[in-house]
Amino acid sequence: MSTGIASAAAHLTRPFATVSPRTRTRIPLIVTAVLLAVMFSVGSVRYEGFLSAQVVLNLLIDNGFLLVVAVGATFVILTGGIDLSVGSMVALSTMLTAWLVESHGWPLATVIPLVLLVGAGSGTLMGWIIHTFEIQPFIVTLAGMFLARGLCYTISTESITISDPTTVGIAQTRLYGPGGLFVSIPVVIALAVLVIAFVVLHHTRFGRNVYALGGNESSARLMGLPTGSTKIAAYAVSGLCSALGGLLLTFYMLSGYALHAMGMELDAIAATVIGGTLLTGGSGFVLGTALGVLVLGTIQTVVNFQGTLSSWWTRIVVGALLLVFIVLQRLMSGRRPAAD
Amino acid sequence: MTTQPPKSEAAAAIGRRLAGHRLLWPALILLALLLGNLAFHHDFFSVRVRDGHLYGSLIDILQFGAPLILVALGMTLVIATRGIDLSVGSTVAIAGALACGHISTAAHPGSVATMLTAVALALGVALVLGLANGFLVSGLGVQPIVATLILMVAGRGVAQLITDGQIVTVTSAPYKMIGGGYWLTFPFAVLLAAALVALTAFVTRRSALGLLIESVGGNPAASRLVGIRAGGLLALVYVFSALCAAVAGLMISSNVSSADGNNAGLWIELDAILAVVVGGTALTGGRFSLGGTVLGALIIQTLSTTVYTLGVPPETTLVFKAFVVIVVCLVQAPVFRAKVLRRRRTTTPRSHTTAGAAPLQQEVRA
Numbered sequence: 001m002s003t004g005i006a007s008a009a010a011h012l013t014r015p016f017a018t019v020s021p022r023t024r025t026r027i028p029l030i031v032t033a034v035l036l037a038v039m040f041s042v043g044s045v046r047y048e049g050f051l052s053a054q055v056v057l058n059l060l061i062d063n064g065f066l067l068v069v070a071v072g073a074t075f076v077i078l079t080g081g082i083d084l085s086v087g088s089m090v091a092l093s094t095m096l097t098a099w100l101v102e103s104h105g106w107p108l109a110t111v112i113p114l115v116l117l118v119g120a121g122s123g124t125l126m127g128w129i130i131h132t133f134e135i136q137p138f139i140v141t142l143a144g145m146f147l148a149r150g151l152c153y154t155i156s157t158e159s160i161t162i163s164d165p166t167t168v169g170i171a172q173t174r175l176y177g178p179g180g181l182f183v184s185i186p187v188v189i190a191l192a193v194l195v196i197a198f199v200v201l202h203h204t205r206f207g208r209n210v211y212a213l214g215g216n217e218s219s220a221r222l223m224g225l226p227t228g229s230t231k232i233a234a235y236a237v238s239g240l241c242s243a244l245g246g247l248l249l250t251f252y253m254l255s256g257y258a259l260h261a262m263g264m265e266l267d268a269i270a271a272t273v274i275g276g277t278l279l280t281g282g283s284g285f286v287l288g289t290a291l292g293v294l295v296l297g298t299i300q301t302v303v304n305f306q307g308t309l310s311s312w313w314t315r316i317v318v319g320a321l322l323l324v325f326i327v328l329q330r331l332m333s334g335r336r337p338a339a340d
Numbered sequence: 341m342t343t344q345p346p347k348s349e350a351a352a353a354i355g356r357r358l359a360g361h362r363l364l365w366p367a368l369i370l371l372a373l374l375l376g377n378l379a380f381h382h383d384f385f386s387v388r389v390r391d392g393h394l395y396g397s398l399i400d401i402l403q404f405g406a407p408l409i410l411v412a413l414g415m416t417l418v419i420a421t422r423g424i425d426l427s428v429g430s431t432v433a434i435a436g437a438l439a440c441g442h443i444s445t446a447a448h449p450g451s452v453a454t455m456l457t458a459v460a461l462a463l464g465v466a467l468v469l470g471l472a473n474g475f476l477v478s479g480l481g482v483q484p485i486v487a488t489l490i491l492m493v494a495g496r497g498v499a500q501l502i503t504d505g506q507i508v509t510v511t512s513a514p515y516k517m518i519g520g521g522y523w524l525t526f527p528f529a530v531l532l533a534a535a536l537v538a539l540t541a542f543v544t545r546r547s548a549l550g551l552l553i554e555s556v557g558g559n560p561a562a563s564r565l566v567g568i569r570a571g572g573l574l575a576l577v578y579v580f581s582a583l584c585a586a587v588a589g590l591m592i593s594s595n596v597s598s599a600d601g602n603n604a605g606l607w608i609e610l611d612a613i614l615a616v617v618v619g620g621t622a623l624t625g626g627r628f629s630l631g632g633t634v635l636g637a638l639i640i641q642t643l644s645t646t647v648y649t650l651g652v653p654p655e656t657t658l659v660f661k662a663f664v665v666i667v668v669c670l671v672q673a674p675v676f677r678a679k680v681l682r683r684r685r686t687t688t689p690r691s692h693t694t695a696g697a698a699p700l701q702q703e704v705r706a
Contacts, residue, residue: 082485133676135669138424138485139613139623143665146610150658157655258655266493269486279486310505312497319494323476326487330480 072241080281093246098256123239214281414584422625430495432605436593470582474575557625
């Protein structure tokens with residue numbers, strides 16, 4: 001590597017090489033926490049009514065589905081893979097739910113397990129193809145992304161509004177806490193998913209296998225760990241989480257639409273990366289992912305409070321933020337660039 | 341591509357060579373698709389000259405396929421380096437938005453100077469976007485898929501920002517020329533695409549550049565050890581891909597005389613990847629075929645045209661294309677060939693098959 005940009009980058013690649021690896025992996029998380037605090041302080045100074053407990057709870061209400069999807073993405077990214085199909089899977093879940101409940105009159109109690117099964121099944125299938133035929137995860141999940149989006153259009157190109165009383169009832173239920181604060185049912189589900197994911201990743205054999213697989217696949221295999229089933233299971237978890245996220249989004253939007261959750265794969269990856277998970281796998285925190293989701297939610301809230309900004313600014317800021325954190329990861333990791 | 345069969349060789353040998361040629365399958369698929377269309381529309385192959393312009397379904401496929409050919413051309417070189425560029429669709433949208441935005445606010449929208457400035461503006465910004473992708477991939481060593489995913493999603497926001505969320509309509513005769521005009525009775529877009537393909541083929545195949553790109557894709561570490569500037573080459577292919585996408589974006593926006601930040605170039609990255617893999621370039625890098633890519637792009641475009649003429653809702657083609665991507669990738673994957681295809685064809689003992697497959701295993705993590 002002797003090009004201008006490359007040599008300049010080479011100087012920049014290892015400024016944190018002397019910091020201990022344990023501290024190094026924590027730095028992005030600290031940066032994220034500080035960023036969140038700064039955004040909240042600036043928000044509460046600039047906008048009236050920004051600093052209230054309900055605004056924080058609204059962050060969860062508005063982003064519960066993203067939290068669930070991002071938790072699933074964290075599993076896949078921890079194994080060193082990537083799942084680009086999550087946004088389309090979310091859209092397909094909203095579409096399936098709305099279509100079956102509205103157009104076919106299926107009971108919600110049947111539709112929910114079915115949608116979760118479809119999500120987990122497609123995740124398993126993609127994981128199986130990735131593992132068995134050693135095709136890069138991105139191309140398999142990219143095909144999955146287009147397949148799911150195409151299936152949405154096959155069901156209907158129009159938005160399907162849900163008026164089913166049970167669904168609307170669940171969607172409008174508010175769980176009140178002290179001081180008149182409230183959350184929705186999806187928030188409780190999302191937090192439960194987060195807790196389960198935390199326990200699974202940090203306190204089970206499967207969780208340790210996920211980290212080992214992402215750290216070094218061939219070492220993991222030589223140690224006798226079941227790399228194949230772990231990899232497939234990680235994609236299954238991601239598929240299941242995106243289907244569940246899709247269900248939560250259905251309750252949030254009360255509609256199914258092929259254009260729902262456009263670009264959510266970026267949001268999920270961004271939340272994971274901002275939360276301190278290495279894109280190369282093997283290192284990260286699922287609680288950090290929750291922090292990442294809060295950061296993205298806060299950006300959206302600031303854009304909403306500002307009022308004069310168009311919603312596409314959110315996209316641009318999320319993209320820019322992801323860029324910054326990826327560069328930060330590179331500086332932290334102390335590894336030489338892959339091209340070297 | 342570079343070696344021509346000697347004239348003295350027997351016709352049988354030429355035939356055998358042709359049968360083993362790697363462009364044979366894409367060419368046959370294209371031919372079958374075209375013949376299939378002929379069954380539905382008997383004047384499918386007819387090309388007429390009207391008002392000094394060529395008209396006909398085949399010309400339409402070429403004209404509407406020109407942007408895809410260009411995007412796939414850039415994608416081929418990126419994929420040859422074992423990378424991928426997901427941001428091409430956004431680049432298409434940004435280029436169209438910039439050019440139309442410039443023309444719609446210019447004092448003389450119909451002048452050639454305005455058109456040239458608009459084109460230069462779009463290409464200049466594409467150059468910067470390509471450099472950004474290239475820097476992330478080669479300078480910082482970010483996986484190509486992630487590096488370009490950022491621009492894929494954020495880029496749509498940028499395009500919306502440029503057009504202010506509106507569809508910008510322009511009326512400019514010189515600008516209309518790029519995507520919808522005719523020159524020497526041929527659609528200008530087709531001539532432009534053909535010229536760029538020919539130029540790329542000339543540069544990559546008559547100089548060592550193509551070889552160097554393949555070597556970087558085949559084994560980045562080894563290429564660096566033999567003194568190839570892998571970093572610079574990587575950055576170059578991403579810049580080239582962005583420029584190709586920008587020209588495609590100009591063609592698309594020029595053809596409909598408007599820029600739509602949301603829908604211009606939507607899903608074109610899938611079509612381009614599909615065109616490249618159908619054309620015989622493996623996603624694992626190290627080898628590329630420009631002729632195959634052009635054939636692949638024409639196959640995709642013919643498919644889209646067929647879907648339109650058959651009256652199937654065009655959105656559902658996404659399902660079909662996703663299946664084709666998976667099947668083509670599976671057939672190309674060495675492990676799949678070893679596990680499924682070879683087992684069926686021969687009765688080799690199991691131990692032999694695994695021994696033969698072992699050296700084919702490659703690193704799948706980019």
